[in-house]
Every structure is written in C-alpha cells, then in structure tokens.
Amino acid sequence: MTDTYDLFLKAKEFIQISYHELGKEEEIEERLLSIKQEIEESGQYVHTGIELEYGAKLAWRNSNRCIGRLFWQSLHVMDERGAETEEEVAEALIRHIEYASNGGKIRPSITIFKSKDKEKHRIRIWNHQLLRYAGYKFDEGYRGDPASIEFTEVCRELGWEGPYTDYDMLPLVVSAGENRPKWFPIPEDRIIEVPIVHPEIPAFQDLFLKWYGVPIISDMSLEIGGIVYGAAPFNGWYMGTEIGARNLADEERYNMLPKVASIMGLKTDLNSSLWKDRALVELNAAVLYSFKEAGVSIVDHHTAAAQFKRFEEREESSGRDVTGDWAWLIPPISPAATHIFHKNYNNEIKTPNYFYQKKPY
Numbered sequence: 001m002t003d004t005y006d007l008f009l010k011a012k013e014f015i016q017i018s019y020h021e022l023g024k025e026e027e028i029e030e031r032l033l034s035i036k037q038e039i040e041e042s043g044q045y046v047h048t049g050i051e052l053e054y055g056a057k058l059a060w061r062n063s064n065r066c067i068g069r070l071f072w073q074s075l076h077v078m079d080e081r082g083a084e085t086e087e088e089v090a091e092a093l094i095r096h097i098e099y100a101s102n103g104g105k106i107r108p109s110i111t112i113f114k115s116k117d118k119e120k121h122r123i124r125i126w127n128h129q130l131l132r133y134a135g136y137k138f139d140e141g142y143r144g145d146p147a148s149i150e151f152t153e154v155c156r157e158l159g160w161e162g163p164y165t166d167y168d169m170l171p172l173v174v175s176a177g178e179n180r181p182k183w184f185p186i187p188e189d190r191i192i193e194v195p196i197v198h199p200e201i202p203a204f205q206d207l208f209l210k211w212y213g214v215p216i217i218s219d220m221s222l223e224i225g226g227i228v229y230g231a232a233p234f235n236g237w238y239m240g241t242e243i244g245a246r247n248l249a250d251e252e253r254y255n256m257l258p259k260v261a262s263i264m265g266l267k268t269d270l271n272s273s274l275w276k277d278r279a280l281v282e283l284n285a286a287v288l289y290s291f292k293e294a295g296v297s298i299v300d301h302h303t304a305a306a307q308f309k310r311f312e313e314r315e316e317s318s319g320r321d322v323t324g325d326w327a328w329l330i331p332p333i334s335p336a337a338t339h340i341f342h343k344n345y346n347n348e349i350k351t352p353n354y355f356y357q358k359k360p361y
C-alpha cells in the first residue's frame with residue numbers, strides 16, 4: 001500500500017470518528033474529497049483548527065497509561081503551527097508554562113507546533129519535560145536528578161552552565177531543521193516551585209526538599225489521522241505519588257527514603273520493620289500537603305483512581321470500550337487499595353494518540 005493511500009485511510013478514519021462525535025456528519029464527504037486532493041497534490045494534508053483541537057483531545061482519551069483521562073474534553077489546545085524559528089518556539093514554550101501554571105490553578109494544555117511532514121524545518125524540543133532539574137555525576141556521587149545527567153551534559157556542551165545545586169532548572173533546548181540546537185533560560189518568575197514540608201513532622205524542612213509545580217511532557221509525538229506532530233508539549237497536574245513515591249524516592253533518582261526515615265527516627269536495619277513503607281507514606285503525605293498549602297493543583301492517588309472509575313463509566317455509557325495499561329494505571333503505593341488493581345484492561349493502541357519518538361541526541 002503506497003504511503004499516500006495509507007495516509008488517506010488514516011485521515012478517513014480520523015475524520016469519520018471526529019466529525020461524528022462533533023455532530024458534523026454532513027461535512028464528512030466534502031472534507032474527505034478535499035483531503036484526498038491535498039494528499040494527491042502534496043503528499044500530506046493540513047488539519048483545520050477544530051480537527052487539531054479534537055484530535056489532541058482524542059489522543060488524551062486514548063492514552064492507555066493515563067489515570068487522568070476523565071478530563072479529556074477540557075484540554076486547552078494552543079495552535080503554534082506558524083512558529084518557524086527556535087526563538088519563536090521558545091517564546092511559545094514560555095507562554096505555555098505561564099498559561100498552564102495559571103498561578104497554581106493548573107490548566108491542562110497542549111501547544112502544537114508544525115507537523116514533521118514539513119521536513120525542511122522540522123521542530124524538535126530536546127527536553128523530556130519543559131521544567132526539570134539538572135543532574136550531575138561526580139566521582140564521589142550525584143548532584144540533582146540523576147535522570148537528567150545525559151541531557152544536562154548536552155546543555156553544557158551547548159554552553160549552558162548551572163550553579164550545581166540539587167535543583168538547577170534546565171534551559172529549554174530547541175532545534176529547527178538541521179540547525180544546531182539553541183538553548184533558552186526559563187524566566188524564574190514563570191516557574192512555580194513547592195517546598196515540601198510535613199503537617200506533623202517539623203524536621204521535614206531540614207531536608208530542604210522541593211519540586212516544580214507543573215509537569216509538561218515535551219518529548220512525545222502526537223499522531224492525528226496519519227499526521228505526526230513531533231513537537232507537541234502537554235501538561236496536566238501531578239498525581240502526588242509521582243513526586244513522593246518515584247522522583248524523590250527511587251534510589252536512582254533523589255533517593256530520599258533513608259533520610260526521611262532518619263528524621264522520623266525510624267530504625268532502618270530491618271526490612272520487616274517496614275521503615276521504607278512508613279517513610280514513603282509520610283513523604284507522600286508531605287507532598288500532597290505542601291502542594292495544597294501552596295495552592296498548586298495536585299491529586300492524590302485515591303481520588304485519581306475514583307476519577308478514572310468515572311471515566312470508565314462515562315466511556316461505557318458513550319458506547320466506547322475503555323483501553324488501558326494496567327501496569328502504568330496502578331499507583332506505585334497502595335495499588336490494591338484502588339479498583340484499578342482488581343480489574344483487567346485491554347491495552348489495544350488506538351489513534352489519535354501520544355507516542356515515544358527517537359531522541360534528537
């Protein structure tokens with residue numbers, strides 16, 4: 001099957017589903033005719049603003065690993081397909097950070113840059129997330145977020161230099177076409193960070209823990225009706241366990257459980273004392289408490305699971321089968337305390353969707 005015919009089939013499937021759900025069935029035939037013509041002439045086709053917005057929402061609804069899908073219809077879509085230079089892209093990314101942060105009342109948003117098909121000036125965002133801390137490996141140990149070591153090296157090769165704290169906010173790194181990537185610092189007044197303290201354990205503040213408020217995934221591609229958008233950063237709000245049970249807890253991340261246990265006065269010589277579990281629960285309680293104190297949106301894993309249950313029910317009543325990836329949907333602490341643990345999910349991949357793509361470095 002030639003790839004232009006294959007593209008038309010993917011476009012047809014997307015137009016039929018989206019125009020049906022949008023109550024525009026009577027426009028399908030004409031739209032498909034114009035798409036068929038456009039593909040014959042140029043080998044690709046351009047989405048209307050409505051198609052782009054609904055496609056991004058459908059991609060969220062189809063994200064099998066996402067527990068937050070109840071709110072898929074409320075995604076804010078920013079169309080930045082006109083951005084050409086690295087500077088224009090960086091400015092749009094800083095607008096995204098500001099709009100999504102919204103002073104702490106986080107707005108789930110996506111900014112979509114032009115599709116890969118315009119090969120000549122392909123836009124790539126080199127960051128995994130727009131906001132993320134640098135990581136460094138020294139002979140005597142690590143500094144910052146070990147998950148960022150490789151990307152931090154790339155930033156330093158481009159001329160960026162951090163102050164070598166545990167929380168250096170990395171720069172935005174953007175490339176257009178075959179140009180060498182350019183880096184741009186994020187204005188500090190656009191960045192929300194939350195100090196992590198505990199409601200009942202004052203000694204938590206002696207750990208000087210903090211985390212950034214808004215997770216903005218910037219390295220996945222968005223595929224809609226056969227068109228691939230290689231730069232389409234999207235954000236929601238955090239589920240507390242992501243910070244408290246993984247980012248600050250994993251041994252190959254900030255590895256804070258021994259220190260948390262120590263300030264809690266727990267003995268760490270016996271696994272069977274469940275000191276790690278006690279440390280995890282209090283670290284996660286601290287994350288949720290601190291975000292709420294700071295007025296920054298966050299959801300606990302029990303509430304998130306209950307919301308996902310409502311998503312399942314609403315999808316079923318809309319006559320759609322819910323697809324999901326069980327291993328990712330269950331939270332990393334108290335998984336069996338959620339309904340998700342006790343049921344199976346069909347992990348069929350539907351499109352539109354978000355996909356991993358080859359790293360630019």
Ligand code: HEM
Binds near residue numbers: 060065068069299304
């Ligand atoms: C609104 C609040 C949201 C919450 C609380 C939420 C929660 C989560 C969590 C906890 C994960 C698993 C992450 C991990 O284990 O590393 C996840 C995965 C994912 N979410 Fe959501 N999400 C939200 C919004 C969104 C939005 C707005 C999008 C896209 C438009 C999205 C797309 C995805 C995708 C594609 C994955 C899988 C990522 C991968 O495969 O690495 N989510 N979500």
Ligand SMILES: N/C(=N/c1cccc(CO[C@@H]2CCNC2)c1)c1cccs1
Binds near residue numbers: 215217234235237239
């Ligand atoms: N809360 C979130 N959590 C994540 C959602 C998607 C991906 C990730 C991070 O994924 C990394 C790659 C595999 N695990 C860590 C985190 C959101 C980020 C953007 C929108 S919602």
